[in-house]
Amino acid sequence: MRLLHRLATLIIAAGLFCISFRPVIAEQNAASSRVPNIVLILADDLGYADLGCYGARDIRTPNIDRLAKEGTRYTSFCVAQSVCTASRAALMSGCYPHRIGMAGALNHTSKVGIHADELLLPELLHKRGYATACFGKWHLGTKPVFFPTRNGFDQWAGLPYSNDNGPLHPTVRDIPALPFYRNDEVTETDPDQSQFTKRFTRLSIEFVTANKDKPFFLYLPQVMPHVPIFASPEFKGKSKRGLYGDVVEELDAGVGELMRALDDLQLAENTLVIFLSDNGPFLSYGDHAGRAEPFREGKLTTFEGGHRMPFIVRWPSKVPAAQVRNELITALDLLPSLATITGAKLPTLAIDGVDLSPLLLGKEQSQGRDSFAYYSASELHAVRKRNWKLHFPHEYLTVAGPPGVGGKPANFANMKPNSIEQSGIRGIASRHGYRVEKIEQSLFDLLADPGEMKNVAADNAAIVTELSKLGDQFRSELGDSLSQVKGAGLRPAGLSE
Known part of the structure; x- marks a missing residue:
């Protein structure tokens, strides 16, 4: 009887243990099956060569370099246009x-913005049940009707x-x-810009x-x-590359603070972190600009x-x-x-992006994008297929x-203050210390010649x-003002009243 009594006691205890443990198991399963958090960090005008993991030796970026060691670094990632x-x-x-009427860089006089019919990434994720926030520079419409809070973000603070x-x-x-917004309200004007990086990092952690x-x-x-x-x-005064290096090192420190917060909250394992820049360096500003080596030119151009x-x-x-990949992938x-x-469900309107999730997740035999068009506003300047790039x-x-x-930009001593209403390539040149030059039809092998210096079209x-025909396909769909082709797939930007 004693043996039976002990056996019964063990069975009851085991049953109670299973009952008490079942919620823990369910909680762990729920955590492991939950869709990933996403952190998308975008620098503004950061050059390709401004991070330690991309070759910088005079700017310390240990936290971003750590992201590269713990993840995958890409060497052939392109943004869609080289302006904000x-x-x-x-x-x-x-x-x-x-395609969606959003070329160039909007300013305080702009009346256009992202059209309400365009379904943006935050809207897709919001419909999927995500909490969403944007902290920093928006730049997809400078009137409240175009603001982040109207495009899928629960909250926004910034410019x-x-x-x-x-x-x-x-x-x-x-x-x-300069206005600083909290959601749709201006809460400050001409804020202290030296606090921007710290401020947006702190809001992100909160x-x-x-x-x-x-x-x-x-x-x-x-x-x-x-x-x-x-x-x-x-x-200030910490970097070997002057103030510009100080600024990048502070950005890196902010990334580190945010990553530590994810670690402390035990969220790192289920958080997809992406770091990139919106376009190349503003080279005319010299010691206040980044570097793009080994590539040619920088911001505002269709060179690499x-x-x-x-x-x-x-x-x-x-x-x-700790992986490095060189397949073509774009924003x-x-x-x-x-x-x-x-x-999440994709927009019903046509998009140009390709699902490269197998590449991002490191699947074997995964491929990058096959081709890409380099537009400057509505002008088709170049096309790429595999390692070949043809400039028109x-x-x-x-x-x-x-x-x-x-x-100050280049040639500043010879400049006369001008109006922001001046437009076109010559208006940009006059405001920012550039001059206008022309390239004829040129073919470059980006593997052998990433600096686009040797025209091999004749050979x-x-x-x-092949690439000329590819250019015609892009013109047919997206237009080309250089060729006076409108394009069948264009949609309008939004217009504020």
Whole structure:
């Protein structure tokens, strides 16, 4: 009887243990099956060569370098256009910017913005049950009707346009005070720009902490290092590359703080972190600008220095660690790829992005994008297929003389203050210290010649023909103002009243 009594006691205890343990198992299973959190960090005008993991030796970026060690670093990632609004429009919509009427860089006078019919990445994720926040520069419409809170974000704090679109612009006068928004309300004017990086980092940490028990999408489009650049007192004078290096090192420190918060909250294992820049460096500003080596030119051009960006993806146990990949991937591809990863539904309107989630997740035999079009506003400047890039004849900007110093652009001594209403390539050149040059039809092998210096068109007639036909396909769908082709697939931007 004693043996039977003991056996009965053990059975009852085991049953109670299973009952008490079952919720723990269920909780663990729920955590492991939950869709991933997403943290998308976007630097502004950061050059390809400004991070330690991309070759910088005079700027210390240990935290971003750690992301690369713990994830995958890409060497052939391109943004859709090499200027702020257009680049961000593509990132958020999965569309070539010209398709949706979002070329160039909007300013305080702009009346257009992202159209309400465009379904953006935050909207897709919000429908999937994500908490969403944007802290930093928006730049997809400077009127409240176009703001993040109208496009899938639960909350927003930051700037509607670039930080030089205010009284601190070095060459343009009569610009109103720079507004800082909390959701749809201006809460400050001309805020202390040296606190931007710390401020947006702190808001980001508060957001992930408040939403640690649900899926979240954090979009952190930092204002720096777009000119005018500022570092907080703790970082000023610390870098070997002057103030610009100080600013990048502070950005890196902010990334580190955010990653530590994810670790402390035990969220790192289920958080997909992406780091990139919106376009290449503003080379005319010299010691206040980044570097794009080994690529040619920078921001505002369709050479690789304007389009080829740092791109790092980390998701522990899902994305391979310490891997470097050189397949072609673009900002257009993030929306469809993240939709697949999270189970979100794609927009019904046509997009240009390709689902490259197998590539992002390091699947064997996964491939990158097959082809890509380099647009400047509505002008088709070049096309790429595999390692070949064909430039069609076009004008482009290059720095006018020695690069500027101390926050002033090249040729500043010869400039006369002008109006921001001036438009076109020559207006940009006059405001920012560039001159206009022209490239004729040129074919480059980007593997052998990443700096686009040796035109090999004469020796590769078949490749030129193939890429010329590819250019015609893009013109048919997306247009080309250089060829006076409208394009069948264009949609309008939104227009504020």
